[in-house]
Amino acid sequence: MDMSDLPVPCTPREISQLVQRDRVHGSIYTSQAIFEMEMRHIFHRTWLCVGHASEIPEPGAYRTTRLGTQSVIMARGSDGEVRVLMNRCRHRGVALTETETGCVRRFTCPYHGWVYDTTGELKLVPDADAYGRGFDLSAYGLTPAPRVAQYRGFVFASLSPEGESLDEHLGPAKAYMDLFLDVSPLGEIDARAGVTKTSFRANWKFVGMDGYHPNYVHKTVYDLRRRRKPVGSAKGESFSDESANLTRDLGKGHVMLDVYPVRKANYASYLQSMSGRPGWDAYYAAMVQAWGQERADEILVWAGDPHIGVFPNLQLIGSQIRLIRPVAADVTEVLMFPTVLKGVPDAINESRLRAHEAFYGPASQGSPDDAEIFERNQIGLSAVVDPWVLLARGLDREKVDVDGSIVGTITDETTQRGQLKQWKLLMEQAA
Numbered sequence: 330m331d332m333s334d335l336p337v338p339c340t341p342r343e344i345s346q347l348v349q350r351d352r353v354h355g356s357i358y359t360s361q362a363i364f365e366m367e368m369r370h371i372f373h374r375t376w377l378c379v380g381h382a383s384e385i386p387e388p389g390a391y392r393t394t395r396l397g398t399q400s401v402i403m404a405r406g407s408d409g410e411v412r413v414l415m416n417r418c419r420h421r422g423v424a425l426t427e428t429e430t431g432c433v434r435r436f437t438c439p440y441h442g443w444v445y446d447t448t449g450e451l452k453l454v455p456d457a458d459a460y461g462r463g464f465d466l467s468a469y470g471l472t473p474a475p476r477v478a479q480y481r482g483f484v485f486a487s488l489s490p491e492g493e494s495l496d497e498h499l500g501p502a503k504a505y506m507d508l509f510l511d512v513s514p515l516g517e518i519d520a521r522a523g524v525t526k527t528s529f530r531a532n533w534k535f536v537g538m539d540g541y542h543p544n545y546v547h548k549t550v551y552d553l554r555r556r557r558k559p560v561g562s563a564k565g566e567s568f569s570d571e572s573a574n575l576t577r578d579l580g581k582g583h584v585m586l587d588v589y590p591v592r593k594a595n596y597a598s599y600l601q602s603m604s605g606r607p608g609w610d611a612y613y614a615a616m617v618q619a620w621g622q623e624r625a626d627e628i629l630v631w632a633g634d635p636h637i638g639v640f641p642n643l644q645l646i647g648s649q650i651r652l653i654r655p656v657a658a659d660v661t662e663v664l665m666f667p668t669v670l671k672g673v674p675d676a677i678n679e680s681r682l683r684a685h686e687a688f689y690g691p692a693s694q695g696s697p698d699d700a701e702i703f704e705r706n707q708i709g710l711s712a713v714v715d716p717w718v719l720l721a722r723g724l725d726r727e728k729v730d731v732d733g734s735i736v737g738t739i740t741d742e743t744t745q746r747g748q749l750k751q752w753k754l755l756m757e758q759a760a
């Protein structure tokens with residue numbers, strides 16, 4: 330089927346045909362009409378991660394963000410509850426807050442002064458008499474997102490009043506989210522260390538979960554690491570066809586770069602190298618005390634880093650919570666929140682933050698190169714004489730693992746296929 334001259338706009342069913350078993354049509358990354366369909370049928374329908382409750386610990390604390398294209402406020406009310414409220418005054422629809430974070434006693438609309446409390450209730454309307462006697466303030470509270478649910482502090486919302494529960498949506502991803510949290514002996518993180526923000530002129534679907542690129546896009550970094558430390562980060566060990574590391578498609582679009590095998594092989598030497606480092610021995614003892622020897626070692630082999638993409642907008646990589654905010658077909662914002670661990674020596678958290686800055690900071694070794702390659706990808710896809718993108722890597726060698734996940738080698742495109750399979754399914758369901 331030649332879809333190089335795809336009619337625009339087209340139906341969700343036609344769009345779903347753009348994702349084939351081994352290839353996808355480049356227009357899924359470039360077409361603004363398809364982007365708008367993605368917003369309607371994916372971002373405005375499925376569960377999205379809004380943030381982590383630890384960002385807003387005290388009553389009145391809030392973060393402003395977007396669910397797809399819609400502005401929302403994640404706020405902790407005076408009653409201690411975390412809500413996701415549409416950032417839209419019930420009078421004429423003005424955004425109540427434009428600052429990204431803050432802590433308030435009330436939200437006052439800048440246009441005509443309507444006042445809402447931190448639970449979203451409308452408390453005051455200037456000269457309310459003009460609305461007549463029957464005017465009921467309680468009917469004009471801020472509109473909550475239709476569904477909100479949490480998993481261990483991760484706040485999710487869906488703009489659809491119906492659909493599967495968050496529990497069903499996350500499925501096997503929960504065990505990997507647990508790893509990210511349980512690398513704290515208290516099982517708790519704090520996401521208030523700040524945020525590394527980046528925006529680039531490329532499609533949101535390029536972000537993350539590619540085990541094929543590190544040796545090329547990040548060549549300088551890996552060359553440097555190999556010179557400093559020959560074992561553990563060498564090309565053959567982590568990101569090549571010879572590597573024992575894996576890619577996994579967990580289902581529902583959740584995918585991961587499973588770097589457990591190489592870390593496991595190097596765990597004894599890793600422990601040896603960490604012993605005596607500032608804070609490490611106390612931290613290791615606290616982990617064993619909290620989780621028992623076996624589970625503590627398991628979590629530490631992973632280093633609390635599941636490197637998972639929870640479809641469609643959350644990724645947990647290293648110490649960071651990464652949120653992906655699509656802006657347009659060719660514009661994306663990525664927010665990376667480095668987290669610190671509760672119940673650990675300061676030195677452990679300091680090294681987490683320094684490691685984050687080194688690879689994901691604005692002048693770091695990693696992220697800027699990723700943004701650069703995404704922009705080049707977008708430029709390349711503007712050439713549509715031959716519009717298909719090949720995603721067949723490892724297709725014939727992937728297997729179904731005992732846990733039901735589809736598994737490939739670390740350089741295989743099992744992850745991209747897994748994400749786009751869910752993308753296709755949601756488009757087909759909308760048809």
Ligand code: FES
Nearest residue numbers: 418420421438441
């Ligand atoms: S639009 Fe908010 S008070 Fe008028």
Ligand SMILES: [Fe+2]
Nearest residue numbers: 543546695699
């Ligand atoms: Fe990268």
